[in-house]
Every structure is written in structure tokens, then in C-alpha cells.
Amino acid sequence: MKQGLFELISNEKIAKDVYRMVLCGDVSAITAPGQFVNIKLEGRFLRRPISVCDLDGSADRLTLVYKTVGGGTRQMAEMTPGAVLDLLSGLGNGFDVERSGARPLLVGGGVGTPPMLLLCRRLVARGARPIAVTGFGSADEVFLSDELRDAGAEVIVATMDGSAGVKGLVTDAMTGLEYTYFYACGPEAMLRAVDAAAPESVAGELSFEERMGCGFGACMGCSCETKYGAKRICKDGPVLRREEIIW
Amino acid sequence: MADTRVTLCGIELDNPIIPASGTFGYGVEFAELYDINILGSFSFKGTTREPRFGNPTPRIAETSGGMLNAVGLQNPGVEAVVSRELPELAKVFRKPVMANVCGFSTDEYAEVAAKLSESEQVGWLEVNISCPNVHEGGLNFGATAAGAAAVTRAVRTATKKPVIMKLSPNVTDITEIARACEAEGADGLSLINTLLGMRIDIRRRRPVIANVTGGLSGGAIFPVALRCVWQVYRAVKLPIVGMGGVESAEDVVEMMLAGATAVGVGAANLTEPFACKRIIEELPAVMERLGIKNLREITGGAHNG
The missing domain is CATH 2.40.30.10 (Translation factors)
Structure with a gap:
């Protein structure tokens, strides 16, 4: 820091x-x-x-x-x-790009989308071919699609009202996709749905949000319980591995 | 040359600055940022007998000039503190540390105090009888003179190290609690803990903090803390660690003039990780400007005349 x-x-x-x-x-x-x-x-x-x-x-x-x-x-x-x-x-810890495999899936919901751009660049630089699924309420809320595409991702947009891309949730847009790993950032309900939708055999990482005091691990304001003990979202997270999350 | 040294319960500090418990973890996060040996000391995270996860989230809310927290004494438990945190701390901090002791019964306070006292690194025990965020124990003891006296007595018999009782401002008369601690053999007092408060999310129509209430800290509470230190200084003969909303070297001087021997810095560490370093670096120039040669001489200085 x-x-x-x-x-x-x-x-x-x-x-x-x-x-x-x-x-x-x-x-x-x-x-x-x-x-x-x-x-x-x-x-x-x-x-x-x-x-x-x-x-x-x-x-x-x-x-x-x-x-x-x-x-x-x-x-x-x-x-x-x-x-x-x-x-x-x-x-924070950030995403681990080394675990992605050849065809990682990036899922961003609303303001959970921004970190996917740098993640996409880093993955492409390592030779991966990412798919990015982003979800929004309607067309006027959609952002970063062109940037993600320019960075080398195949981009699929989902909107709740169907005014842009696939009608429905990011999990609707994920149907039928095949991927080696997944990275997700967005509201907790979305993270939970993405986790439920992803095949059990595929590993992944999810980025969480919590109200923070300090942001660097001192105040214990943003703690969460995981399968491996209490973690601070700001310091040990915000990215948690799929296998450690207690939903 | 400005002399910033003070003596707290027989132990000399290079300066009066002590990061307050709960804002400095067990020191290692800050040791990555600067050499924490510049501090007078620091008070580590409140420690209980058993590991505690604490309260559900959200635990934090913002206020005007401050913040609410309802962490709820999250800590790894005294065994882990002794076997893991203190040895880690020893690698980065070579001064006596203040051990913050919490409990839910007088027996637990005594047991935790005894275990932490065994560590040579521990200079003082700061006994938290004022946490507003746990529903049994904590403030239950600090809210009455009888409760404060009972915990002081239990800890006093469990340790030979200086016992500093940490008092709550959420009481009718803080001097009554202070006197009860003094009568049972406390060596010092630290005050204040946070003020009980709450916020409501007006869109959701629900309290922001899952625990409903939390403890208010930050600059907003400085005048309340100063008033408490002033009152307690007049009521007892014990040295006081004054804390609550301290953000600058000027605040340190003001707190000492009210009666503090040493000064805790709490929430400022969270919003500005280098706050204590800055305050320590600012202190000599502020002393010079105010004509202070020896900082130890100003304690209670505003009470004269």
C-alpha cells in the first residue's frame, strides 16, 4: 500500500x-x-x-x-x-491471473464490471482468450463493452429489460458457455447466482463488497467468515476463491 | 530542544503518542508502512479468552466528523495472541506494548490479564470495561461503579503489571467510575471509549449497522473526550491516557493540558494510516511555537489558576 x-x-x-x-x-x-x-x-x-x-x-x-x-x-x-x-x-489481494486456463470467463454485474478490464488485459497478455459477460438494468446503463472487446475479450451483454444484448441476468447469458475458470464481481446476489450456475468442476474467484473503515486491514470493520476462518474483505480479499466461500 | 518524553505508570515513553486499541490491530499492518518504534507505545486489539468473530456486517457507518463501528471485539483469543501475534510483533516492535484486556466475566478478565502479563513485551494492561458493541460484559461492568470496581479488583490480583482501566463516556458521572477504579488499586485510567450512536439508511428505512448501534469515534468526539479527561483529572490522582478524536499535535497538547499524561490516537489511524507518524513529527515544532520545553510538565496545565 x-x-x-x-x-x-x-x-x-x-x-x-x-x-x-x-x-x-x-x-x-x-x-x-x-x-x-x-x-x-x-x-x-x-x-x-x-x-x-x-x-x-x-x-x-x-x-x-x-x-x-x-x-x-x-x-x-x-x-x-x-x-x-x-x-x-x-x-486488497486482487485476482490471480495464473489460474485462469486458456478460456476464462469474466462476469461483471453493474459497477462490478470495472475491474474486469484490467483483468482482461492481463489475461490476454498471458495468452488466454477471455469471455466477458456483463449485466446491467437496461441499455443506458451499459458501459465498458467496447473497451473489453478492444482488450481482446469476447463480450456478451445482458440487460434485465432486454434493451441491449441478452434479456435477463448474467447467468442467462452464461448458459451454454464453456470456460476453464471464472472471475466474478458484482452484487452479492449475482455472485451467489454465478457460483450456483458454474459447473462444480470449474474453479473460480469472486470479488466481494462490504462497508469498510480503513481499507487496509486495521479496523476489522469488513470481516467475513470463510471456510478457512475469518477474513478481512479489504486486506485478505476483496477476492475470495470459490472453494472458501460460505454462502 | 523539545523534550517529548513522558512517564506512564513508571515506564518512560519517548513521546505520549499511543495508537488506541482496535485501530492498530496487533501492529503488523502499520509496521509495513512505517517504523512503529517511533511511537510512545500502542494498545493492541482488545483480547478475550476465546476467539471471537464479532458482530455481523455492516459494522461501519460514516457520520459528520467521525464514524460508527460495531466490530464487537473480533480477536483470535488470548492463546493465539500469546503464541502468534506477540512473537510476530516482537520482530517489528521493541518497546513495551499496552495489552488490551476484554472479558464477559470478572474471571475472564483476570485470566486474560494473567496470561498477557506473562509476556515480557507487555508493559501495561489496559482493561476495557467500556465496549458499547457487545451485549453482555464490556460496558455492563463499566457502566456502574460497582462493576468497574469488581473488574479492577479481579485484574489487580491477577497481575503485577500496571493496570489501566478504560472508561466509557456513556455514563451519568464518569468521575464516580474513575474513583471506584482508583479505590480498587488501578494504576491509571484511559478515556474515553466510543460514544454510543446509530445511523438509519433513509432509503431502506433500517439501521445502517447490523448491530443497530455502534461506537462513535473521530474528530467529532474530541470535545467530549477532553471534558471527561478534565473532570477525571480533578477527581483522582491516577495518570490518564486521554483519547477520543485526537488528530493533530495541537490536539495532543490540548488533551495533556486537560490532564492527560499520554494520548491515544484512534480513528485517525484508519482514515490516515500515517497519522501517528505525522503527529509525532509535528510535535516538536508545535511545542516550540507554544514555548513548551518539557512535554511532561504540561499535564493538567489548564487547571492552574
Whole structure:
């Protein structure tokens, strides 16, 4: 983990209530896709944990994609280029790309989609051919499809109302797919459904969300029980292996 | 040259800064960030006889100028602390540590205190009779003078190390509790623990925290903590570890002027992991600006005249 100041390069709306923020700063503490940063905001006591969407280490560029769900994220949406943000970076364990096999499945639900982009890049760089299934409410909420496709994934979008892609849930879009491993990030109900839908013989990793105090393992605010004992979502997670989860 | 040294129950500290229990784990997370030997000491995570998972999540809520937590004394249990956490800590921290003792009966407090006392690393026992997030024990003892006295007596007989009782602000008269601890042989007091509070999610129409209530900490509670330290300083002769919302070197000076001998830093560690390092580095300049040569001399300084 590192604490550092980042300069805001751009901050644009890319879907309904969803924004893409590009920051410039020392990204060297970020070592795996699926990690997150914790952002200090003026007037807010707790930092805001946001997953890393994309990374360009050579240019010190960090991309975050976030949804405005409360006062803190709305405050982020109003920030303009040149603003300076205090970030804790390189938090959490992240996804393990070495276990993916040749044809990994990436499942992102809503704002669980952003970490799939960097994960996709890292998997493709290792020679894997990922399939990305992303799920949203309707067409105006869909984001990152082009980016995932450009990064080398076969992309399948699902929307609840059928206004884009497959009508239904990500698990509907998963029907008939064959894959060597799966990575999932999204609401807990979605994670549970993905776990139930995946064949027992296929291993996977799922990224969880919980209200956090510190984000680096000190306060025990975000603990969960696993088959291998209590784990802190912020430090030992947010990514847990399929076999250790107690649903 | 500013002298930041203070003496707490016979043990000298390089400076009065002590990260508060529950915000610093067993030290190793912070040792990855900076050399924690710059600290005066730190108080490790509240430890019970048995391992505890604690309360269901969500355990955390944000407030104006602070946060609520209802962790519920999650800890690996005293055996694991002695056999695993303390040896790990010894690799990164060579000063006496403050052992935070929790329990659900006077017997448990005594047993945990005795086991932690056996460790040479432990300098003081800080006895938590003020956790608002567990439904038996904890605050049940700290809420009455009789309960506080009973735990103090039990721990006093279980250890020869300095016993510091950690008091709750969620009482009618904190000085009554402080006097009861003093009468039973406590060597010091630490105050305050968190203030009981709650938040409601107005969309879901449900409490934000699964436990419904949680303990309020952060800058918002500093004036309450300062008032408690002020009152207790006038009521007893014991040294006080003052804590509650401390975020800067100026806050440290203010807390000491109210009557604190040493100063705990809690929630600030969570929002700013380098908070204690910054405060320790700021302290000499702040002392110089205020004309303070020896920090130990200012304890209770606001009570004069």
C-alpha cells in the first residue's frame, strides 16, 4: 500500500450515473487486477473505496469507473481536471491471473464490471482468450463493452429489460458457455447466482463488497467468515476463491 | 530542544503518542508502512479468552466528523495472541506494548490479564470495561461503579503489571467510575471509549449497522473526550491516557493540558494510516511555537489558576 497524491486528468460520464475518472500519480503499489484504491474526499470522514478499472504504469495513469450512489461519489463526479486527490493505492489481494486456463470467463454485474478490464488485459497478455459477460438494468446503463472487446475479450451483454444484448441476468447469458475458470464481481446476489450456475468442476474467484473503515486491514470493520476462518474483505480479499466461500 | 518524553505508570515513553486499541490491530499492518518504534507505545486489539468473530456486517457507518463501528471485539483469543501475534510483533516492535484486556466475566478478565502479563513485551494492561458493541460484559461492568470496581479488583490480583482501566463516556458521572477504579488499586485510567450512536439508511428505512448501534469515534468526539479527561483529572490522582478524536499535535497538547499524561490516537489511524507518524513529527515544532520545553510538565496545565 502507498499513500499518494494523484492529479485528475479527466472525469466523464460514460453511462447513466456512471463516470470514468483518469488520474495521474504513482501507481507502483498496484500489483494485481481486482485491487482497489481508497480516496479521501473533502468533508467526508471515511475514504471511498473504488476498484481499479485500468492502469498504464508507464504513464502513471490510473482509471477508475464509479457509479454515483451517494454524496461521496456525487462529489467525485463534480471534480474537474487539475484537482488533486489523496489516495491509498494497492489495496486488497486482487485476482490471480495464473489460474485462469486458456478460456476464462469474466462476469461483471453493474459497477462490478470495472475491474474486469484490467483483468482482461492481463489475461490476454498471458495468452488466454477471455469471455466477458456483463449485466446491467437496461441499455443506458451499459458501459465498458467496447473497451473489453478492444482488450481482446469476447463480450456478451445482458440487460434485465432486454434493451441491449441478452434479456435477463448474467447467468442467462452464461448458459451454454464453456470456460476453464471464472472471475466474478458484482452484487452479492449475482455472485451467489454465478457460483450456483458454474459447473462444480470449474474453479473460480469472486470479488466481494462490504462497508469498510480503513481499507487496509486495521479496523476489522469488513470481516467475513470463510471456510478457512475469518477474513478481512479489504486486506485478505476483496477476492475470495470459490472453494472458501460460505454462502 | 523539545523534550517529548513522558512517564506512564513508571515506564518512560519517548513521546505520549499511543495508537488506541482496535485501530492498530496487533501492529503488523502499520509496521509495513512505517517504523512503529517511533511511537510512545500502542494498545493492541482488545483480547478475550476465546476467539471471537464479532458482530455481523455492516459494522461501519460514516457520520459528520467521525464514524460508527460495531466490530464487537473480533480477536483470535488470548492463546493465539500469546503464541502468534506477540512473537510476530516482537520482530517489528521493541518497546513495551499496552495489552488490551476484554472479558464477559470478572474471571475472564483476570485470566486474560494473567496470561498477557506473562509476556515480557507487555508493559501495561489496559482493561476495557467500556465496549458499547457487545451485549453482555464490556460496558455492563463499566457502566456502574460497582462493576468497574469488581473488574479492577479481579485484574489487580491477577497481575503485577500496571493496570489501566478504560472508561466509557456513556455514563451519568464518569468521575464516580474513575474513583471506584482508583479505590480498587488501578494504576491509571484511559478515556474515553466510543460514544454510543446509530445511523438509519433513509432509503431502506433500517439501521445502517447490523448491530443497530455502534461506537462513535473521530474528530467529532474530541470535545467530549477532553471534558471527561478534565473532570477525571480533578477527581483522582491516577495518570490518564486521554483519547477520543485526537488528530493533530495541537490536539495532543490540548488533551495533556486537560490532564492527560499520554494520548491515544484512534480513528485517525484508519482514515490516515500515517497519522501517528505525522503527529509525532509535528510535535516538536508545535511545542516550540507554544514555548513548551518539557512535554511532561504540561499535564493538567489548564487547571492552574
